Amino acid sequence: MTPRPSERRPRLRQRSRRLWLPLSITAFLLALVSLDASAAVLRHANAIGRRCSPAEASPGGGHLKPRIAIVSLSDDGESIAGSVAGGRRRSSSFKGLMETVEGNKRKYAARMGYDFIDARGLLDRSRPPSWSKILAVRSHLRYYDWVFWNDADTLVTNPDVSLESILFGVIGHGDFDVSPDLIVTEDFNGVNAGVFFVRRSEWSERFLDTWWNQTSFVQFGSTKSGDNAALKHLLGRLPSEESRAHVGVAPSQCLFNSYPWLPTWKSAYRLISSPWTTWKGAYSDGDFMVHLAGLDDKKRWIANILQDLVEKSVGHAI
Numbered sequence: 001m002t003p004r005p006s007e008r009r010p011r012l013r014q015r016s017r018r019l020w021l022p023l024s025i026t027a028f029l030l031a032l033v034s035l036d037a038s039a040a041v042l043r044h045a046n047a048i049g050r051r052c053s054p055a056e057a058s059p060g061g062g063h064l065k066p067r068i069a070i071v072s073l074s075d076d077g078e079s080i081a082g083s084v085a086g087g088r089r090r091s092s093s094f095k096g097l098m099e100t101v102e103g104n105k106r107k108y109a110a111r112m113g114y115d116f117i118d119a120r121g122l123l124d125r126s127r128p129p130s131w132s133k134i135l136a137v138r139s140h141l142r143y144y145d146w147v148f149w150n151d152a153d154t155l156v157t158n159p160d161v162s163l164e165s166i167l168f169g170v171i172g173h174g175d176f177d178v179s180p181d182l183i184v185t186e187d188f189n190g191v192n193a194g195v196f197f198v199r200r201s202e203w204s205e206r207f208l209d210t211w212w213n214q215t216s217f218v219q220f221g222s223t224k225s226g227d228n229a230a231l232k233h234l235l236g237r238l239p240s241e242e243s244r245a246h247v248g249v250a251p252s253q254c255l256f257n258s259y260p261w262l263p264t265w266k267s268a269y270r271l272i273s274s275p276w277t278t279w280k281g282a283y284s285d286g287d288f289m290v291h292l293a294g295l296d297d298k299k300r301w302i303a304n305i306l307q308d309l310v311e312k313s314v315g316h317a318i
């Protein structure tokens, strides 16, 4: 005798309820595995054919070597980065950061014939510390052809890459006197103010002054301090002709501002929503510079990356 429908349905429902749990656990585990797989693939992006620069850059060719300063800034152990300002918990993870990255930068600069400048004396305490990068760049620009600004949560991860080759990769030729004045990278949010180049010129000086003057963007007590938003605002407002002449955007973020890709749901969402941006910006072995933008526990990150570089025997120059 076949059971009446009223008797069968509850059993079916029970069975599907029993299936629901293992199925969702399986889906969850699969997603976890593919997060880890994505992280592994992105970490080896360069080995599987990603190019951060259009040319295997060798500027060379009779031009004078430009005078370049790498400038960074820290506030008595509380180092500067776009996302430090305010937020006790966050800024505490910045404590002592400069000390852990300074050796790396100095060694690279000495090897390549650049100056490294810790501009902490220029800190303006009336604003979140991140804003002082503008003052730091502005005041050292007059002594150099180029200033390369680094937030303190960055490390040189491939010391064989020269800054000239990076400039070459953006400008497309080796005559650095005929070049955009501001060289930046773009991430998911557009232009990033954590790492950039400025060329000594009247345009640059005026631009930096204008940037500093964007006081309405100054933000206290948030993870953002407003300097990056102000930069984006100014660049967005430039007439296209001026923008073309004075602002150079790196063809790939990984040319000099790579972010570690963490297997998190947020990263997964970004990977799906903007795969190309993720691909071009994820930190991979061989990249010139890693930037721990928005990450907590930066000191541990830095220790791990340095250790990793030593093990891969890039360490001799790190």
Ligand SMILES: *[C@@H]1O[C@H](CO)[C@@H](O)[C@H](O)[C@H]1NC(C)=O
Binding pocket: 206, 209, 210, 213
């Ligand atoms: C910036 O503000 C100062 C003080 O208000 C002003 O003197 C200067 O001309 C401004 N500079 C630019 C480039 O806007």
